[in-house]
Amino acid sequence: MTTHELRRDPRLDRSRAAILAAAVALLSEGGIERATIEAVTARSGVARSTLYRHFPNSAELLAAAFQELLPPLPAPGPGGTPRDRLLRLVLGQAEQLAHAPTMVAVVWMTASGLSGETPAGADERTRLASLRRHIIDSYRRPFNPVLAECLAGGEPREGDLDLAAAQLIGPLLFNALITRRPNDRAFCARLVDDFLAAHG
Incomplete structure (x- = not known):
């Protein structure tokens, strides 16, 4: 000390x-x-x-x-295939959703720029843009290197990573908030496999 x-x-x-x-x-x-x-x-x-x-x-x-x-997800370790690392992240996100679905939705919508109407005031726009950067740093960053590795066709643009993250996390949010179906391991594995097949 x-x-x-x-x-x-x-x-x-x-x-x-x-x-x-x-x-x-x-x-x-x-x-x-x-x-x-x-x-x-x-x-x-x-x-x-x-x-x-x-x-x-x-x-x-x-x-x-x-x-x-909602503590941010830890970045997956270097071991395993890109699929293994991506599945670990998706399972971790599903686990968080099981415990705090509304808060996870708020975090992801804010990180994705989907947090509602654009505020009228410049101060409020600046505040939300700054918050979005913080949230992306904490919550989205673990996904980015794994998604970049999984996306075919060279170095992905930021928008490609945004869309890829939304394709993976959107169904988890939909299940947790709308259908109430479980985001179990089988569902998460299918989600990852479908994603990889589409982007392979």
Whole structure:
């Protein structure tokens, strides 16, 4: 343990925990629109200046709240075929959906730019664009190298990876939120095999 860790003010940990708890609650209750800086400070009882010591902007606060609610998937290890790694990712996503279907849907729709109407204000557009970058970094990144390896025809464009991710995750979301059919191993394996056959 370093000297810095020994001298850390415990009030910082308490204020950060209170801020995150408020952001998580607001995000769960009303989505991204409800989890504003003003709402979080009001609910947490933490001053705005203290909030900004922990989170320099609302996008970083919301990204941290998403990660509290739904930890990002770890990148698959290097072992196995691209199919094996892709299947591990899809199974991991299916497992998350089984525990928090609505929150996973919110994360993926935000990461895919499908989070509803485009906000009118420039500030809100900037906020959502920044949040989208954070979410892509945390939640989409594990898929990108595996998808790039699976897609035929050379170096894929970002849009190709977006479409590929949507083709894989969309059916999982549809099952979890609409049909309520299980995203079991057999379904995930068929999804991956159909995807690979189409893109082989």
